[in-house]
Amino acid sequence: MDHLQPPNSNNNNPEDDPPPPYEEVAPPNSPRPGLATQGLPRPHSSHNPDLLNPSPSHSSIPQLPSRRPRSSSHLSPYPGQAAQAQRPARTPQPNRPSTSYPGNTNAGPPSIPRQFPPAFNVYLQGFSRTMILAENQAQPIYALRAYSGFAGDASLILHSGPTERHPPLATLDFAPFSLGIVVTLPPSPIPGVPSALSLDPITGFAHGGYSFTIDVGTSVSPGSSGRWPLEEFQWRRSRGDAVASLGGRGYGWKLVRLAGGPPPGADQQWRRAGLAAGAHRGSDGAEVVAVWSEMGYSMSKALRFAFLGMGLTGLLGERWAIMAVMTAMGLFERERRSRQRRRF
Numbered sequence: 001m002d003h004l005q006p007p008n009s010n011n012n013n014p015e016d017d018p019p020p021p022y023e024e025v026a027p028p029n030s031p032r033p034g035l036a037t038q039g040l041p042r043p044h045s046s047h048n049p050d051l052l053n054p055s056p057s058h059s060s061i062p063q064l065p066s067r068r069p070r071s072s073s074h075l076s077p078y079p080g081q082a083a084q085a086q087r088p089a090r091t092p093q094p095n096r097p098s099t100s101y102p103g104n105t106n107a108g109p110p111s112i113p114r115q116f117p118p119a120f121n122v123y124l125q126g127f128s129r130t131m132i133l134a135e136n137q138a139q140p141i142y143a144l145r146a147y148s149g150f151a152g153d154a155s156l157i158l159h160s161g162p163t164e165r166h167p168p169l170a171t172l173d174f175a176p177f178s179l180g181i182v183v184t185l186p187p188s189p190i191p192g193v194p195s196a197l198s199l200d201p202i203t204g205f206a207h208g209g210y211s212f213t214i215d216v217g218t219s220v221s222p223g224s225s226g227r228w229p230l231e232e233f234q235w236r237r238s239r240g241d242a243v244a245s246l247g248g249r250g251y252g253w254k255l256v257r258l259a260g261g262p263p264p265g266a267d268q269q270w271r272r273a274g275l276a277a278g279a280h281r282g283s284d285g286a287e288v289v290a291v292w293s294e295m296g297y298s299m300s301k302a303l304r305f306a307f308l309g310m311g312l313t314g315l316l317g318e319r320w321a322i323m324a325v326m327t328a329m330g331l332f333e334r335e336r337r338s339r340q341r342r343r344f
Contacts, residue, residue, distance in 0.1 A: 118307055118312055142169070156330065180201065186322070242308060
């Protein structure tokens with residue numbers, strides 16, 4: 001996949017590299033040139049909040065395959081996708097992902113189905129390789145299983161429910177002999193769009209950075225050009241206030257959106273709400289749409305993740321949300337394994 005060049009890639013601004021304590025924050029409505037590339041035509045697809053959490057009987061839960069899914073057809077479709085009708089059965093979840101707009105309630109836009117709550121924690125399970133995604137430990141939402149990555153197994157498998165018995169929602173592999181990461185998402189409703197997307201290292205950042213490109217938006221039809229836009233996003237290390245607000249170690253990662261303006265599918269009401277939500281920006285003016293940080297003083301809580309700005313509104317779509325979470329988990333797992341190797 002061809003990647004766009006990151007703006008100011010040779011900029012070693014202290015905001016993006018430790019140890020400066022704060023981000024440079026531009027005003028929320030600061031003008032910034034947009035970045036848009038064109039993707040593939042998108043057919044009609046619907047979003048139905050009622051399909052977020054079907055409630056079948058416990059006996060209908062399929063068993064997790066012992067090896068990684070060989071194709072995206074084995075992954076559970078995300079909410080709103082037409083293939084949802086063929087999705088394997090799931091048990092009722094004690095705590096459902098939020099389906100209401102988590103931003104300014106005075107804006108009054110309609111709800112967009114969500115795969116994840118606005119913010120959540122990742123909990124370790126003792127010596128188990130299974131982690132739990134949840135707003136609180138007593139009410140798990142999703143199970144995330146870590147594997148060695150050898151013999152054809154995926155390195156990480158995100159399950160579509162709180163146990164490993166739920167079918168896979170997405171998988172992640174560490175590219176051999178490189179710093180790249182490959183994430184396999186549920187099948188896209190856009191014909192010809194691959195389910196496997198890459199997170200690649202970018203040069204020019206002293207302490208490392210990663211980028212991915214993905215189709216975004218919630219529109220049921222392509223734009224006026226007849227094409228569906230792709231956008232580039234970058235994970236950057238940060239000690240800024242957006243990361244510090246998570247209450248972790250004070251440093252972590254922020255995901256910035258390089259494009260400007262609202263994504264396709266946003267009406268005027270959503271546009272106002274989305275732009276008002278973009279309070280955090282990097283030193284180059286790119287909006288921060290997600291952050292995560294490790295929790296350094298907890299034995300069970302590994303990290304905290306939060307959507308921000310346009311990422312918080314749901315306007316970037318569920319495919320983007322899954323990619324944001326999976327790439328964050330991939331970066332965390334890589335750093336955790338690196339620390340474990342240094343101990344031995």
